[in-house]
Structures are given as C-alpha cells and as structure tokens.
Amino acid sequence: MAKLLEGKPVAEKIKEQIKQSVQSLGFKPALASVMAGENAGSEAYVKSQKKVAEELGIDYRFSKLGPDTSEGKLVGFIEELNSDKSVNGVIVQLPLPAQIDYQKISGHICPDKDVEGMHPVNIGKLLLGKARIAPCTAGAVMELLNSTGTDLYGKEVVLVGHSEIVGKPLALLLLDKFATLTVCHIGTSRAGKLEEHVRRAEVLIVAVGKAGLIKGSWIKQGAIVIDVGINRVGDKIVGDVEFEEAQKRAAYITPVPGGVGPLTVTMLMRNLAEAAKAQQ
Ligand code: NAD
Numbered sequence: 089m090a091k092l093l094e095g096k097p098v099a100e101k102i103k104e105q106i107k108q109s110v111q112s113l114g115f116k117p118a119l120a121s122v123m124a125g126e127n128a129g130s131e132a133y134v135k136s137q138k139k140v141a142e143e144l145g146i147d148y149r150f151s152k153l154g155p156d157t158s159e160g161k162l163v164g165f166i167e168e169l170n171s172d173k174s175v176n177g178v179i180v181q182l183p184l185p186a187q188i189d190y191q192k193i194s195g196h197i198c199p200d201k202d203v204e205g206m207h208p209v210n211i212g213k214l215l216l217g218k219a220r221i222a223p224c225t226a227g228a229v230m231e232l233l234n235s236t237g238t239d240l241y242g243k244e245v246v247l248v249g250h251s252e253i254v255g256k257p258l259a260l261l262l263l264d265k266f267a268t269l270t271v272c273h274i275g276t277s278r279a280g281k282l283e284e285h286v287r288r289a290e291v292l293i294v295a296v297g298k299a300g301l302i303k304g305s306w307i308k309q310g311a312i313v314i315d316v317g318i319n320r321v322g323d324k325i326v327g328d329v330e331f332e333e334a335q336k337r338a339a340y341i342t343p344v345p346g347g348v349g350p351l352t353v354t355m356l357m358r359n360l361a362e363a364a365k366a367q368q
Contacts, residue, residue: 095350125155249295304333
C-alpha cells in the first residue's frame with residue numbers, strides 16, 4: 089500500500105524557511121494580486137494566498153477589476169504596479185475574461201516582479217537552467233518528489249500533460265535532474281499509446297484535468313505517483329488517476345485534494361521572497 093504524499097507537511101517546512109528569509113529582508117515585502125471578473129476558483133485561491141501571506145509576514149494587496157476590463161486597461165494597471173517601488177511581486181489571477189490574452193499580460197509584468205515565473209524572460213532562464221524561481225505548480229511537484237528522497241537521475245519519468253503553465257516548465261525541471269523523461273499529451277492518447285508509456289513509469293506525474301484518465305491497473309509496482317489534476321465529480325474533488333487501485337501498486341501517491349494543491353501557494357510566497365531579496 090502506497091504512502092500518502094501530502095502537501096501540507098512539506099509546505100510547513102518550506103514556510104519556516106520563507107519566514108526566515110522574509111525576516112532577514114528588514115522590510116515587509118508586498119505581493120500585488122490582480123483579479124479581473126468573477127470566478128469562484130480564483131476567489132478561493134485568493135483567499136488562501138491572503139492567509140498564507142499574512143502567516144509569513146508578507147503584505148498582500150488585492151485589487152479586483154470588472155469583468156469587462158479591456159486588455160489595455162489591465163496592462164496599464166500592471167505597469168503602475170511595475171513602477172511602484174513598494175510592490176515586490178505581481179500575480180494576475182487566472183482565468184481572465186475572454187477579451188484578455190494571458191500571454192500578453194504575463195509578458196507585461198516586469199520579470200523581476202514576476203512571481204509565477206511565466207514571463208518569457210523567466211521561462212527562457214528556466215530553459216537555460218539559470219532560473220531563480222520556477223512556476224508554482226511545477227515547483228510544488230519538484231518539492232514533493234524531493235521529499236521522498238528519490239534521486240531522479242536516470243529514472244523513467246512519465247509526465248502526462250504539456251501545458252505552458254504546468255507540463256512544459258515541469259519537463260525542464262525534470263530534465264535538469266537528468267530524469268529520462270517521456271512527455272505524453274492528447275496526441276499520445278489519440279495514438280492509443282498512453283497506457284504503454286504509463287506502465288513503464290517509475291515516476292508518474294499527471295496534469296490533465298480528466299477524472300479516471302489513468303487506470304489504477306496501469307501503475308508500475310513501486311512507482312511514485314503525483315496527481316496534479318483537479319476534477320469535480322458530483323460533490324467530490326478527484327484527480328486524474330484512479331486513486332484506490334493505484335494506491336495498491338504505488339510506493340508513494342498524492343491524495344487529491346491535499347497533495348500538490350497545498351504546496352502551490354507556498355511556492356508563490358517563496359517566489360515573492362526571492363524576488364524581494366533580488367530587488368534589495
Ligand atoms: P491544460 O488544459 O492547459 O492542459 C491539459 C494537458 O492535458 C494538455 O497537455 C493536453 O494535451 C493533455 N490532455 C488532454 N486530454 C488528454 C488525454 N485524453 N490524454 C492525455 N493527455 C491529455 O491544463 P493545465 O492548466 O495544465 O491543468 C491540468 C490539470 O491540473 C487541471 O485539472 C488543473 O485544474 C490542474 N491544476 C492543478 C494545480 C494545483 O495547484 N494542484 C495547478 C494548476 C493546474
């Protein structure tokens with residue numbers, strides 16, 4: 089039976105380090121958070137960001153713009169935050185209203201204040217192995233893997249999902265650790281090859297957003313399984329992996345909820361502390 093790989097204990101340890109680095113700054117760093125329009129998921133994420141920020145001695149400044157905010161207006165708002173010396177980091181909550189292109193917006197956040205690591209400059213640094221910070225969810229997955237004490241060098245790692253925000257940055261971080269990496273996506277499924285790749289995985293990471301996509305019977309005995317997916321099924325939240333069956337085979341498995349999720353906000357605050365330190 090697999091050990092549960094829970095995010096909370098890992099997050100608590102990292103929070104202690106963040107508290108120390110915030111204290112050693114000698115000033116209270118500020119994170120500006122911008123939301124446009126209404127979204128229940130973002131509201132919940134913002135609430136947890138505010139709670140963790142306060143816990144760590146970070147000034148959390150939240151602004152909410154209307155659902156019909158134009159791209160130009162949001163860019164203007166971000167530029168004001170860029171030039172505000174009292175702001176150390178800027179995060180724009182997703183999803184944005186349909187009229188706003190996130191890639192354009194993230195490209196306008198000053199790279200030094202980009203705490204999500206999604207500015208093209210920071211993604212470029214990640215590719216070159218020179219990044220100071222990593223996108224939050226990808227960073228959270230790496231911390232969970234690290235907490236198992238597993239050396240990824242030469243390991244068969246299968247990553248399902250290649251989104252800009254999770255899969256692609258995670259692929260770069262895994263390659264940095266010399267994992268033997270296979271990246272699967274919708275094309276792999278359509279070619280009927282997902283199962284054969286998943287069956288070989290010593291480490292399996294799934295970030296798709298489809299409940300039950302990965303059958304428990306596909307999991308290799310002794311594998312580490314990290315399920316990033318969040319899906320609402322009836323009144324329950326589940327991941328992308330059939331948990332009960334997978335748990336019988338894996339050595340470690342993340343619960344959903346309670347695995348990657350609780351670590352993501354902590355990674356955001358670590359990125360903010362790093363940004364504030366670099367700006368000193
Ligand atoms: P996305 O929609 O941008 O990307 C989905 C990926 O899955 C793509 O690479 C796509 O090709 C692949 N895919 C789709 N259908 C597939 C199939 N049938 N077989 C194989 N691959 C398939 O999604 P995202 O933003 O990367 O998010 C993925 C999941 O992770 C979602 O459930 C999201 O809610 C969750 N998520 C969780 C956290 C967290 O903190 N826990 C953070 C971000 C995203």
